[in-house]
Amino acid sequence: GENVEQHPSTLSVQEGDSAVIKCTYSDSASNYFPWYKQELGKRPQLIIDIRSNVGEKKDQRIAVTLNKTAKHFSLHITETQPEDSAVYFCAASKGDFKTIFGAGTRLFVKA
Amino acid sequence: SAVISQKPSRDICQRGTSLTIQCQVDSQVTMMFWYRQQPGQSLTLIATANQGSEATYESGFVIDKFPISRPNLTFSTLTVSNMSPEDSSIYLCSVSGGTGELFFGEGSRLTVL
Numbered sequence: 001g002e003n004v005e006q007h008p009s010t011l012s013v014q015e016g017d018s019a020v021i022k023c024t025y026s027d028s029a030s031n032y033f034p035w036y037k038q039e040l041g042k043r044p045q046l047i048i049d050i051r052s053n054v055g056e057k058k059d060q061r062i063a064v065t066l067n068k069t070a071k072h073f074s075l076h077i078t079e080t081q082p083e084d085s086a087v088y089f090c091a092a093s094k095g096d097f098k099t100i101f102g103a104g105t106r107l108f109v110k111a
Numbered sequence: 112s113a114v115i116s117q118k119p120s121r122d123i124c125q126r127g128t129s130l131t132i133q134c135q136v137d138s139q140v141t142m143m144f145w146y147r148q149q150p151g152q153s154l155t156l157i158a159t160a161n162q163g164s165e166a167t168y169e170s171g172f173v174i175d176k177f178p179i180s181r182p183n184l185t186f187s188t189l190t191v192s193n194m195s196p197e198d199s200s201i202y203l204c205s206v207s208g209g210t211g212e213l214f215f216g217e218g219s220r221l222t223v224l
Contacts, residue, residue, distance in 0.1 A: 001170070032211040043203065043215040044154065051211075089153060097142055097207040101154045 002027040004092050006102030013080050014110050021075045021105045023090035030092040033066060033073045034099070038087045047088075048075070080109045113138055113206050117216035124194055124223050131190045132219045134204030139184035144213070145177075146203040154203065160187045194223045 003026040013019050025033075034049035050057045050064045050073065057064050061080075066073040077084055087106050093099040114137040124130050134143065142161055146154040158166040158179055166179040180188045191198050204216040 034212055036213075043217050044213075045215075046212045049212060093211055096159075097211055097213075098144070098156065098159055099211075099213055100156065103153045 002030060002092055002094075002100040004090060004100050004102040006090050006105060008105060009103060010106045010108070012108040012110065015080060015082060017080055019075075019077045019080050019084070019107055019109075021088055021090065021107075023073050023075075023092075023102050025071050025073070025092040027092070027094070028068075028071065029094050031095065032093045033064070034091050034093075035062075035064060035075050036089045036091065036101075038089065038104075040086075044089060077107075080107075082109050082111050085109045112208065113140065113214045115204055115206060115214060115216040117204050117219050119219055120217060121220040122222070124221065126195055126223060128194055129190055129192045130194065130221060131188050132202050132204070132221075134187045134189070134216055136185045136206055140206040141184070142207055143181065143187045144205045144207075145179065145187075145189045146205060146215075148201045148203060148218070150200070157189070157202075191221065194221075196223045199223045 006023045031052040036044035037047045038044040048062050050066050061078045063076040087104045089104050090102040091099045116135045145157040148154050156169050157172045158168045160166045160179050160181040162181045162184050178190045199222050201218045201220050203218045205213045
């Protein structure tokens with residue numbers, strides 16, 4: 001089955017700096033790669049996603065890149081703010097919508 | 112988007128008992144997913160619940176321990192049977208938005224003493 005690895009497990013940045021989280025997946029049939037943000041005590045919420053026919057997608061300060069050949073995808077957050085502090089999960093799925101999550105990255109943005 | 116209600120939001124249970132978690136969606140959905148999130152950990156898929164058929168369980172999860180019902184297209188239940196402290200976790204119900212993204216319930220925090 002699918003396996004998603006995520007690094008780093010913890011990331012601490014200064015406000016205004018950029019943050020990068022990287023993931024790899026094992027199943028070449030996966031075609032949908034979402035990123036979820038989970039604030040303390042809250043449910044996970046989708047922040048951005050990318051499909052296998054696209055190499056890069058951007059939404060304001062957040063961007064995601066996908067390298068299908070290497071089975072890598074990454075989340076980039078620019079101009080980080082304290083409210084970006086949360087746990088971020090990458091995930092992968094195929095057409096059956098069954099979604100497998102990475103281990104998560106705890107991001108701390110220091111003011 | 113979908114609005115998902117889960118109950119109970121939290122419960123404290125005794126070892127050896129069972130608890131049923133309910134999940135109600137505000138629209139009809141084909142597939143519902145049950146996840147477990149242990150403290151400080153990621154989301155692990157327990158099973159996929161389709162209406163009118165038996166749930167499909169992931170490796171490491173069995174029907175006797177986590178029976179699931181899916182009586183219609185807006186409702187599902189997950190039962191955690193014969194609980195032990197290792198079952199202490201947050202259990203999350205989720206549905207797909209149709210293009211792959213998942214919407215989650217607020218979760219049911221279970222503590223087993």
